Amino acid sequence: MKSGPVTIRRAVMEDAGAIARIQIKSWQETYRKIIPDAYFDQLSQEKREPGWRKSLAEGPVFVALDQTNEIVVFANGGPNRENDATEGELYALYLLKSHQGQGTGKRLFDHVLEDLGRKGFPSCIVSVLADNPSRHFYERFGGRLVSEQSIARGGKQLVEYTYRILFESSSDS
Ligand SMILES: CC(C)(COP(=O)(O)OP(=O)(O)OC[C@H]1O[C@@H](n2cnc3c(N)ncnc32)[C@H](O)[C@@H]1OP(=O)(O)O)[C@@H](O)C(=O)NCCC(=O)NCCS
Structure with missing residues (x-):
């Protein structure tokens, strides 16, 4: 069922609470069958909001809003942390x-990659x-598997993949 058009914009500091809330909801939707419930039980908007305030101060976070102006999508990127x-x-x-x-995921994805490309990065990774x-x-948008590692979430060991996406101007791998 179609949910109607969304509006994409750069998030502002006042969005931190709404992003934290939507993060928890989307994580629950995405990971309920993958990560044990215990992991979700300890998540809260209050605990995650300061992290988003920090992220918003450090670089762009892109959000999409539905027709009632609720944030329904978020995406961000920056320098590789590793x-x-x-x-x-x-x-x-x-x-x-x-x-x-x-098509909204691809639009947000493009916003983040364009921002990283403008900052001079030749590529980006995603885990x-x-x-x-x-x-x-x-994988559909050029991600090549470069490593896999074991990570713990909610007391369970899981496999995480890291993909690298080369930006178009980059000629080597
Ligand atoms: C993955 C995700 C960001 C894709 O966003 P989306 O809005 O559903 O995807 P789009 O409608 O923009 O799709 C764009 C293209 O990618 C394809 N695509 C979307 N999801 C895909 C998937 N899981 N596997 C393969 N292709 C996919 C679409 O078929 C479409 O192809 P087309 O250009 O040939 O029509 C979204 O489904 C999502 O948020 N998933 C849950 C959260 C998550 O796991 N995020 C990643 C954690 S790192």
Whole structure:
């Protein structure tokens, strides 16, 4: 069922609470069958909001709003947190289920990649759980598997894949 058009804009500091709320909801929708419930029980908007305030101060966060001006999608990126920022990283891209499959994910993805490209990064990485079917979205848009690692979430060991996406101006791999 179509959920109607969304408006994309850069988030402002006042959006931190709404982003934290939608993050928890989209994580629940995405990971309920992958990560044990215990992990979700300890999440709260209050605990996550300060992290978003910090992210918003550091770089752009893009959001999409539905027709009632509720945030239903968020995405952000920045320097790679692992390898001395020699490339960019897509930190997060989450749509509520109700808004998936209408081209919005790709639009947000493009916003983040364009921002990273403008900042001079030749590529970006994105890490995603192997059990998350959304990882095929990154494969669809040029992501090449570069590593896999084991991570713990909610007391369970999970496999995480890291993909690299080369930007068009980049000629080597
Ligand atoms: C993955 C996600 C961001 C895609 O956004 P979306 O709005 O549903 O996707 P779009 O409608 O923009 O799709 C654009 C294209 O990608 C394809 N696509 C979308 N999801 C896909 C998937 N899981 N696997 C393969 N291809 C996919 C679409 O078919 C479409 O192809 P087309 O250009 O040939 O028509 C979204 O489904 C999502 O938020 N998933 C849950 C959260 C999540 O797991 N995020 C990633 C965590 S790192």
